[in-house]
Amino acid sequence: MVRGETTADIRKESENSDEATKFLRLRMAINCTDRDIVYEKKVHSNYWVLVNYVPAEHGSLRCSVFITYTTHGDYRYLNNVAPLVERWRAPISLALYAPGTDFNKTVSSILWLRQCDPQRKLIRKWVSFHIYFNANHIPRQVYNQQILLAKQIKCTKVPPFANVSSDELYRKQMELKYPINVGRNIAKEAALTHYVLSSDIELYPSPGLVNGFLLMLAANMHLLNSTRPLVFPLNIFEVSANSTVPTTKKELKYKLKTGQAIPFHRDIAPQFNIAPNLKKWIQHVDYSDTMRVFCVNKRIGYWDPIYIGTKQDPVYDETLSWEGMSDKATHSFALCLMGYRFHTLDNAFLVHRPGINQGYLDDERLRLAAHIRRKLRRQLLIEYFYKYGFQLGCIL
Structure with a gap:
């Protein structure tokens, strides 16, 4: 033992060495190509996309x-970026829908986050912002990227995304539907890593999830060689408006016990959101906090999980909008038809930003949702059977 070196120091050095060895094995086993962040203008369906318009500054990174964390939104939701990046601390690919006059407010909001937010260093390091808009709703002025990145704003002003109602949005005034799956696909396509968590911007991950998941994979290399395609769902929860977001499963269990937390959309649409074996997952105690696979299932019923997968997993159906709901239904159906197995993770979870959803929906959205459900069953069901084949037990 070197003078001044404690047993704890030696143990920590040994653990770090062991972790590095595991990551090296993992890097060799995962077949992916490292790429740099590149700004590009491209056409995606009926949309113009500015990919990496405001790129992260993390520099080169190993894809393995x-x-x-790939996600989407409009500028009203950018108040979620700081708490999200603080818990994730890894790459975030964010696609923002900004047609017409929403573009300027979106850009101003991004600059405020990068220059004024208390978490601005983490935001600049990890978050890449992509902007997309309809080809027939182009903003009046699109800034040159270099000019935009050099622009300075006053941090004394209120954030442009603060207290914005939906009625103020250009897309609402022009009666444009929110193309949620276009955003999901753009963000996922722009990711530089092999593994992605395609999620919603208001869902906050438990801290340490990235490192914990990769160490779990390194300890279970057989999962990389599975003959069946697989993904890793995360159980999702809601907490009351005056509650903090739990950071560990132990803390989450306490909030569930005291009524400060509930399973996600328990009282609104549990058939789509309540995972198989959720009660057992909640009751199970693992004081090590080590991430592991809790259970393995096929897709059951109408369950639409959010999961860690790869860029090779199916894309989301861009004919579906947020207003019509059911926007993840065909994606989950495709995974079922393709024989995916769902390896639900323990000691890892997602929590919606504080405030339990009361489930109010206006009549117009309910009518549209009913129309979309008819479309799913009369048209898309058959299309997906033709595309992926028939599997007993898969429903849409």
């Missing part, structure tokens, strides 16, 4: 030893 990070996970990218």
Whole structure:
């Protein structure tokens, strides 16, 4: 033992060495190509996309030893970026829908986050912002990227995304539907890593999820060689408006016991959101906090999980909008038809930003949702059977 070196120091050094060895094995086993962040203008369906318009500053990274949180939104939801990146601390790929006059407010909001937010250093390091808009709703002015990145704003002003109602949005005034799955696909396509968590911007991950997941994979290399395609769902919860977001499963269990937390959309649409074996997952105690696979299932019923997967998993159906709901239904159906197995993770979870959803929906959205459900069963069901084949037990 070197003078001044404690047993704890030696143990920590040994653990770090062991972790590095595991990550090296993992890097060699995952077949992916490292890429740099590149800004590009491209056409995606009926949309113009500015990919990496405001890029993260993390520099080069290994595609095999990070996970990218891919997500979407409009500028009203950018108040979620700081708490999200603080818990994730890894690449985030965010696609923002900004047609017409929403573009300027979106850009101003991004600059405020990068220059003024208390978490601005983490935001600049990890978050890449992509902007997309309809080809027939182009903003009046699109800034040159270099000019935009050099622009300075006053941090004394209120954030442009603060207290914005939906009625103020250009897309609402022009009666444009929110193309949620276009955003999901753009963000996922722009990710530089092999593994991605395609999620919604208001869902906050438990801290340490990235490192814990990769160490779990490194300890279970057989999962990389599975003959069946697989993904890793995360159980999702809601907490009351005056509650903090739990960071560990132990803390989450306490909030569930005291009524401060509930399973996600328990009282609204449990058939789509309540995972198989959720009660057992909640009751199970693992004081090590080590991430592991809790259970393995096929897709059951109408369950639409959010999961860690890869960029090779199916894309989301861009004919579906947020207003019509059911926007993840065909994606989950495709996974079922393709024989995916769902390896639900323990000691890892997602929590919606504080405030339990009361489930109010206006009549117009309910009518549209009913129309979309008819479309799913009369048209898309047959299309997906033709595309992926028939599997007993898979429903849409």
